Amino acid sequence: MVSPRGVRGRPVHAGEGGGRVLALDAPLSFWGGVDPRQGTISDPRHPNHGEDISGRVLVLPSAIGSSSSSAIMLELIREENAPAAVVMGKADAILALGVVVAEELGYRGIPIVELNGGDLETLSGAAEAHVSKDGVIELTPKT
Amino acid sequence: MAMRVVVAAADALGAPRLIGVSSAHIDGCLYHGDGGVEFAEALYKGGARVSVPTTLNVGALDLLHPGRVRSDAHATDMARRQMKAYVEMGADATFTCAPYQVGHEPGVGEQVAWGESNAIAFVNSVLGARTERYGDFLDACCAVTGRAPLYGLHLDENRRAQVVVDVTRVPQDLTRRDVFFPVLGTWLGREAGQAVVAIRGLSPTVTRDQLKALGAAAASTGAIALFHVVGVTPEAPTLSAALGLVGSDAGPPGWQTQPGAVFKDEITVDAAGLRSALDRLTTAHDADRVDAVAIGSPHSSLDELRELARLLRGRRVQVPFYVCTARATWAESEEDGTAAALRASGIDVVVDTCVVVAPVLPEAGGVLMTNSGKFAHYAPANTGYGVVYGSLEDCVATAVDGRLVRDEAMWRW
Numbered sequence: 001m002v003s004p005r006g007v008r009g010r011p012v013h014a015g016e017g018g019g020r021v022l023a024l025d026a027p028l029s030f031w032g033g034v035d036p037r038q039g040t041i042s043d044p045r046h047p048n049h050g051e052d053i054s055g056r057v058l059v060l061p062s063a064i065g066s067s068s069s070s071a072i073m074l075e076l077i078r079e080e081n082a083p084a085a086v087v088m089g090k091a092d093a094i095l096a097l098g099v100v101v102a103e104e105l106g107y108r109g110i111p112i113v114e115l116n117g118g119d120l121e122t123l124s125g126a127a128e129a130h131v132s133k134d135g136v137i138e139l140t141p142k143t
Numbered sequence: 144m145a146m147r148v149v150v151a152a153a154d155a156l157g158a159p160r161l162i163g164v165s166s167a168h169i170d171g172c173l174y175h176g177d178g179g180v181e182f183a184e185a186l187y188k189g190g191a192r193v194s195v196p197t198t199l200n201v202g203a204l205d206l207l208h209p210g211r212v213r214s215d216a217h218a219t220d221m222a223r224r225q226m227k228a229y230v231e232m233g234a235d236a237t238f239t240c241a242p243y244q245v246g247h248e249p250g251v252g253e254q255v256a257w258g259e260s261n262a263i264a265f266v267n268s269v270l271g272a273r274t275e276r277y278g279d280f281l282d283a284c285c286a287v288t289g290r291a292p293l294y295g296l297h298l299d300e301n302r303r304a305q306v307v308v309d310v311t312r313v314p315q316d317l318t319r320r321d322v323f324f325p326v327l328g329t330w331l332g333r334e335a336g337q338a339v340v341a342i343r344g345l346s347p348t349v350t351r352d353q354l355k356a357l358g359a360a361a362a363s364t365g366a367i368a369l370f371h372v373v374g375v376t377p378e379a380p381t382l383s384a385a386l387g388l389v390g391s392d393a394g395p396p397g398w399q400t401q402p403g404a405v406f407k408d409e410i411t412v413d414a415a416g417l418r419s420a421l422d423r424l425t426t427a428h429d430a431d432r433v434d435a436v437a438i439g440s441p442h443s444s445l446d447e448l449r450e451l452a453r454l455l456r457g458r459r460v461q462v463p464f465y466v467c468t469a470r471a472t473w474a475e476s477e478e479d480g481t482a483a484a485l486r487a488s489g490i491d492v493v494v495d496t497c498v499v500v501a502p503v504l505p506e507a508g509g510v511l512m513t514n515s516g517k518f519a520h521y522a523p524a525n526t527g528y529g530v531v532y533g534s535l536e537d538c539v540a541t542a543v544d545g546r547l548v549r550d551e552a553m554w555r556w
Contacts (some may be wrong), residue, residue, distance in 0.1 A: 012155045027336075029363075032499075034520045036176055043524045044426075062337065064366045068170060068259075070278035075176035076435070090337065092366070094278035094290075096155040101182055101280045105144055112155075 007119035011135040013092040013099050015111035017084035018130030022056040024048050030069035039081030057129040058083035062090040075097025077107050083133040085111045089120050145191055145287035152281050153225040158292035166249055167197040167286035168242050170258030171279045171464055172229055174203035174222035183228035194289040197234040198242035200259045201496045202226040212501040238495035239469035241442040247344050251377045256285030261441045263357030267369040271377030273297050276368045296369055303387025306335055307409040310344035317553050319346055322534035325516025328360025330420035332367055334410055341371040341385035349375055350445055359441050360516030414556055421554055424519040427499045427510045427529030430518045434509030436542045437498045439467030440517040448476045452484040460489045461545035467497040496511050
């Protein structure tokens with residue numbers, strides 16, 4: 001059951017994780033857009049430039065750009081700078097692959113969930129969120 | 144491990160089964176951190192070898208010009224180990240983002256597994272072979288297993304254009320210039336996002352290099368992996384063909400119908416849209432001089448190297464001028480004297496890598512001029528340089544004069 005304060009998405013890569021929500025205003029390319037050593041958004045053209053993604057529930061419309069983004073995801077996980085979870089309006093395999101390989105190499109992965117537009121907006125307005133293995137996302141509203 | 148990664152990807156994508164692929168292009172040679180080396184060496188030590196013809200994307204070093212890339216001993220060692228691991232797995236040491244320029248050209252309809260966003264756009268659109276957008280790691284695992292998830296652009300129904308892009312309002316003279324294509328691509332990536340598009344109104348004389356520049360820019364600002372150019376690319380002899388129409392196909396609910404065409408949306412390229420894309424490619428708007436020039440993203444073709452030599456006419460450049468290309472293309476340019484002419488003009492060649500993926504540009508920083516939409520897009524974040532976008536003619540004039548030359552008259556109409 002999904003509680004009134006929860007939404008259900010499709011687990012693209014199943015896992016658990018939670019934290020403060022960081023909802024991005026524009027699509028993001030992890031390669032060229034995220035600094036894996038700092039865990040921050042490094043593309044100066046991105047509206048969320050400078051924000052820290054480490055430990056956050058990262059909500060974004062979609063990923064764009066380079067197919068090297070999976071490598072950045074692996075480095076983020078190795079450096080312990082990864083988001084706690086990634087929730088996307090439209091998922092592709094690129095970020096998920098970085099997580100799969102990190103787990104193959106013995107690191108702790110993160111969940112990636114695909115969520116429809118209305119629910120994505122609800123989540124974007126929440127303060128905190130917790131993603132569980134079946135794709136259910138529990139929300140803590142902003143006070 | 145390789146098969147587990149391919150299967151995990153198939154699960155993540157919801158693919159019903161795997162298919163065989165006939166070639167792979169691995170975008171996993173570039174050192175981003177020790178994880179990439181760990182992965183490549185884990186594959187190699189586990190006995191993995193490529194099972195289909197496989198090319199390699201750029202690495203983080205110019206192996207033919209030691210010292211070209213500034214990096215500390217650890218990064219140099221790790222970058223070299225990462226490139227070496229894939230060569231030892233049996234991949235060709237091409238180290239280029241444009242494998243289609245060094246003899247790796249799959250045929251129309253061939254199922255392949257390619258990484259690197261510009262190469263994906265090119266192989267799908269210009270060559271008509273079929274790949275999804277493979278990320279680092281999955282492309283390598285597909286090369287080893289010879290399998291890929293049956294998903295996305297491997298399938299007929301996902302290759303039909305959803306959006307028609309009308310270029311007919313742009314002056315014909317502009318649509319024939321090289322400088323137009325990175326700007327159109329920048330606009331397209333932002334307007335169309337991930338859609339498959341059919342572009343109508345481009346001249347049938349459009350060159351491969353122009354389509355390469357278009358796809359690279361569109362795959363930088365958006366996630367364009369397949370574009371059709373009506374009357375030019377293999378799956379688009381006509382607009383109807385690009386839209387996947389047979390007989391009186393009405394298209395999915397909500398699509399528009401015009402005589403002979405059914406599509407979801409039509410967008411028109413206008414002067415304001417193009418100027419906004421053009422402005423976006425420049426961040427150093429007040430520059431009156433530049434500190435360096437870089438071309439070759441995607442890697443320069445032999446034709447582009449010859450054009451550079453022709454424009455230079457033996458004159459020497461006053462600022463560092465980098466041309467990035469494949470080692471194989473550079474070797475070809477040695478044969479007809481192009482390489483010698485470029486060296487005599489003071490051009491610095493970069494092979495196996497490029498200036499936005501490795502620290503090559505002078506450390507002092509400043510303003511970089513380029514004719515590449517992809518360099519213009521990635522340089523600010525990756526190098527710290529401000530950028531100025533211009534035609535190859537403008538890049539050469541600026542480098543020779545030492546002050547910024549830009550002809551923008553063609554963008555006003």
